[in-house]
Structure formats: C-alpha cells, structure tokens
Amino acid sequence: MLHPTDMRAGNWVLKIMGTDRENEPFIEYKAIALNEHYHTFTKDCFPIPLTADLLEYCGFKQQPDQWYKKLEAEGMDEALPVLRYKTGNKSWYLNDFKIPAQPLYVHQLQNLYYALTGQELVVNLGFYTNLPLFGPITFFNFINRKNKHEELL
Secondary structure (H helix, E strand, C coil), X not given: XXXXXXXCCCCEEEEEEEEECCCCEEEEEEECCCCCCHHHHHHHEECCECCHHHHHHCCCEEECCEEXXXXXXXXXXXXXXXXXXXXCCCEEEECCEECCCCCCEHHHHHHHHXXXXXXXXXXXXXXXXXXXXXXXXXXXXXXXXXXXXXHHC
C-alpha cells in the first residue's frame, strides 16, 4: 500500500478502477493529477515495482552490467552526472556514489530523478494488462472493494 506522503503529482501507480463481472479488480496505470487528494486517491493504489522493461520505458539505456541515464538539468553544462542501476549488486548509484535510499518502485525513481534534476522523469508505461479479464467493467464499484483490495496484498 502507498503512503500519501511518499506521493506527489505526476507519480505513476497501479490504481484499482473497478471490477469485472466476476468481481475481479480492473487495474490501470495512472499518474496522480495536480487536483487529486493523495489521502483518498492512494487508498486504492499500489506501487509499480521497477523492472528492466520499466527502466527502458523511463529512458534508461542498458549495458551488460548496468542500466544508466545521464541527468540533464539546467545549469549543468560540463560532465553530466549519471544515474546507474548496477545489476550485479542490485544497487543504485549517482556516478560512483551508492545512493543511500534505494528506489524499488517507479514513483520512488521519479521522485529521486526530480530531486536530482528539478525535471520530471518521462515515463511511457502504455496500458496495464488485466489477465484474465472477464468484462464488462463496472467502474467505481465500491461494493466488496475493500475485501478485494486486502486479497491483493
């Protein structure tokens, strides 16, 4: 479950949008909008774990032992710092400095990137695959949602 204080506008999460006719949750990738109240929005949301595919969707490049992205920010003209994920020890680095708070989820990586550059990390997730899906979808169905939400944990 997400904590509202970890979230900010623009963070990507998995949001339960409703249920199908078998009462299974219908989930979508959603970015938190500026006008949303985090305390109510995040109660039906889950973090998106970082994977190799998601790093690629976020603009990271792959080398045999790491994923990396050059940090481009205003005021940085010379050697740009590099954010790296080393696959050998499964750790995040800024150049060669190991980052103390290791991001595990997309929203944490977005927040780290924003803190380092002052710019948003471009995330292109596409659609979340709901398999198996027994449509049609009943959006915003609050009946039995709490029970289903607890089962997903």
